[in-house]
Amino acid sequence: MRRFLLIAALLLVHVVPAFAVNPDEILADAAQEHRAREISAQLRCMVCQNQSIDDSNADLARDLRLLVRDRIKDGDSDGQVIDYVVSRYGEFVLLKPRLSAKTMVLWAMPVVLLLIGGVSLFLVMRGRPARRSASILTQDEQSRIDDLLKK
Numbered sequence: 001m002r003r004f005l006l007i008a009a010l011l012l013v014h015v016v017p018a019f020a021v022n023p024d025e026i027l028a029d030a031a032q033e034h035r036a037r038e039i040s041a042q043l044r045c046m047v048c049q050n051q052s053i054d055d056s057n058a059d060l061a062r063d064l065r066l067l068v069r070d071r072i073k074d075g076d077s078d079g080q081v082i083d084y085v086v087s088r089y090g091e092f093v094l095l096k097p098r099l100s101a102k103t104m105v106l107w108a109m110p111v112v113l114l115l116i117g118g119v120s121l122f123l124v125m126r127g128r129p130a131r132r133s134a135s136i137l138t139q140d141e142q143s144r145i146d147d148l149l150k151k
Helices: 002-015 030-042 059-073 078-089 101-127 139-150
Strands: none
């Protein structure tokens, strides 16, 4: 029975997300709190870098959660809150980067480099002269080879 409880507890740890929002951070208005949670889930913790600020226990993540909630209480829309945080911390703070010229270049660069490499390889191979499969020996050279093989 103890093993079963231990396994169940371990599974619950991995299944139930551990939100780091403290009770003193939660907004009184449920709709505003829901918006704050949705926005916080889109913003990267600058300390942890692989977690959203909603999941992180870092002090900076807490400060960002409070900033998001303050902006929501002040009447900002979701887009305005995200734009404000991005203006302070840069595009890196977004877990899902926006589509812009920079991100398009970033995603297109491997394809472009592969195409350049393929075209370069094609041009180099096309410019090479064809190899001859076998060189033709003179009668004298052929007889010398035959003599060497007989020995």
